[in-house]
Amino acid sequence: MGLNPTTWPRTAKLVVAFATLYIVWGTTYLAIRIGLDADMPPAGFLALRLIPAGLILLGFARMRGTSLKVSIRDRRTIITVGLFLLLGGQYFTYLAEQHIPSGLAALILAALPLWAAVIDSVMPDVERPTWRGYLGIVLGLSGLGLLLYPRLTGISGGKSELLGIGLEILATALWTTGSFISKRRPVKTDAIVATAYEMLTAGIVLSVIATIGGEWSQVTLTPSGLGALLYLILMGSCVAFTSFVWLLRNVPTSKVMTYAFVNPVVAVLLGWAVLSEPLDIWVIAGMSVIVMGVALTTTAPTRSPRSATSPAPVADPVAESA
Helix, strand or coil: CCCCCCCHHHHHHHHHHHHHHHHHHHHHHHHHHHHCCCCCCCHHHHHHHHHHHHHHHHHHHHHHHHCCCCHHHHHHHHHHHHHHHHHHHHHHHHHCCCCCCCHHHHHHHHCHHHHHHHHHCCCCCCEEEEEHHHHHHHHHHHHHHHHHHHHCCCCCCHHHHHHHHHHHCCCHHHHHHHHHHHHHCHHHHHHHHHHHHHHHEEEEEHHHHHHHHCCCCHCCCHHHHHHHHHHHHHHHHHHHHHHHHHHHHCCCHHHHHHHCCHHHHHHHHHHHHHHHCCCCCHHHHHHHHHHHHHHHHHCCCCCCCCCCCCCCCCCCCCCCCC
């Protein structure tokens, strides 16, 4: 079959692309936690991930012959989306994982499609969920309740975990906002180029935050920290993302979005197996209910919008990646 992916049969490409999406994006939460445990400060850690990844994606786009120019209108949208999705969503995930297990962070973030569906249900000119979609929302949010219950009642966890959960919920809210802006203001720029500039925008701001916070002097490139960083740059941000973009162009979006309920399971099991993160009945129950809810929501058909005056939204390429 050869080593060049361009010569592979379509079925082989689909298998490799889906396996990459399911497994690699599910492992990024573990890699983040490993890097943080290796004394990588959050803002500097994420900046060191996003800036090289953005430059690599720009180089890849250039090699394909794609123009790197961006219109002024698209530039404004890309900057705004980059700040919400990556500076807001990912940075607060890094902050959250200083206090909570990586699997728990993945489960909370897995609720992103649920919040997006809630927004869609109340906004005009947007396709609305059907009864199956609403059932998925209720199930998914109930799963979040199962995760929070033992921590709110003092059965397990403590104030630090509650802080981490709050930060991760904030990350989800910022991510949802960025995704919504991206849908309402679709750009004409190539998806890989747009994402690269989003990464660079967030990376530059994070570098400033790291400088102000004195984080650069705290960066210690231990073997585990450096390994986690390189994995996140190459696999999490570049390889998995290009697989995602290829799948969006070759497979129905509903099938591509199945990664949203596979990734958290991978993250929870890996966190338990590699870092001995707790896997109690509350985590198992919450994970099961959230995954069912997200599966229902992402695969449910939609109803027509209340008004047909605006164009249908397009999917944001990085709205749900870690």
